[in-house]
Amino acid sequence: AQSVTQLGSHVSVSEGALVLLRCNYSSSVPPYLFWYVQYPNQGLQLLLKYTSAATLVKGINGFEAEFKKSETSFHLTKPSAHMSDAAEYFCAVFLSGAQKLVFGQGTRLTINP
Amino acid sequence: DTEVTQTPKHLVMGMTNKKSLKCEQHMGHRAMYWYKQKAKKPPELMFVYSYEKLSINESVPSRFSPECPNSSLLNLHLHALQPEDSALYLCASNIIGTGLSSYNSPLHFGNGTRLTVT
Numbered sequence: 001a002q003s004v005t006q007l008g009s010h011v012s013v014s015e016g017a018l019v020l021l022r023c024n025y026s027s028s029v030p031p032y033l034f035w036y037v038q039y040p041n042q043g044l045q046l047l048l049k050y051t052s053a054a055t056l057v058k059g060i061n062g063f064e065a066e067f068k069k070s071e072t073s074f075h076l077t078k079p080s081a082h083m084s085d086a087a088e089y090f091c092a093v094f095l096s097g098a099q100k101l102v103f104g105q106g107t108r109l110t111i112n113p
Numbered sequence: 114d115t116e117v118t119q120t121p122k123h124l125v126m127g128m129t130n131k132k133s134l135k136c137e138q139h140m141g142h143r144a145m146y147w148y149k150q151k152a153k154k155p156p157e158l159m160f161v162y163s164y165e166k167l168s169i170n171e172s173v174p175s176r177f178s179p180e181c182p183n184s185s186l187l188n189l190h191l192h193a194l195q196p197e198d199s200a201l202y203l204c205a206s207n208i209i210g211t212g213l214s215s216y217n218s219p220l221h222f223g224n225g226t227r228l229t230v231t
Contacts, residue, residue, distance in 0.1 A: 034219060036222075041224075041227075042224050042225075043117070043119075043203055043205075043222035043223050043224040043225050044156070044203070044205075044220075044222040045222070046219045046220075046221075049219055090155055090156075098169070100158055100161070100169065101146075101158070101205075101220055102158075103155035103156055104155065105154075105155055106153075106154075106155050
């Protein structure tokens with residue numbers, strides 16, 4: 001069954017430092033992968049999606065993710081963290097053959113001043 | 114601002130009450146979803162409507178009753194809930210595409226209704 005696993009339930013970085021949030025997928029067919037962000041007391045907002053057109057995907061707010069088939073990974077990065085990036089981040093996979101978006105467990109990102 | 118509007122933002126109800134959650138979108142999306150999110154957990158799928166017909170029910174208890182009156186509206190009727198049903202209820206919608214686009218059309222989420230059952 002297709003699924004995603006997020007490594008690290010909590011990541012803390014200093015303002016201006018690199019942000020790296022890890023996501024690994026399990027799939028025998030090309031996966032349809034997404035990253036969403038959830039700010040406190042809000043719904044989920046799409047950061048970016050993997051479309052198979054390019055392995056490096058650029059999203060909103062300076063985030064990007066690289067699809068690596070050899071590592072079955074789709075890690076999310078941002079070169080320089082900003083205080084406003086503090087939020088919960090979810091990696092998700094859209095299950096082929098069904099209209100189901102399944103989320104990883106989430107990673108809470110904390111930014112230290 | 115979100116393009117999916119959910120009302121109310123907060124709801125407190127007793128275990129004998131009947132209430133409804135409402136969701137509205139005007140993006141022309143023909144798939145609509147209800148998710149339930151407990152604190153510090155990912156959203157869990159409850160129901161999916163495609164072209165106003167229920168296509169997926171993730172074995173949700175019958176005290177939750179979804180309804181899709183038209184292509185823009187999605188309701189979730191609540192009756193005889195339990196305290197453990199307290200959660201954030203999220204509505205989402207997306208395009209029903211064909212081929213590849215049926216799989217990578219992103220979901221658009223509302224800000225949710227925070228439900229507390231007392």
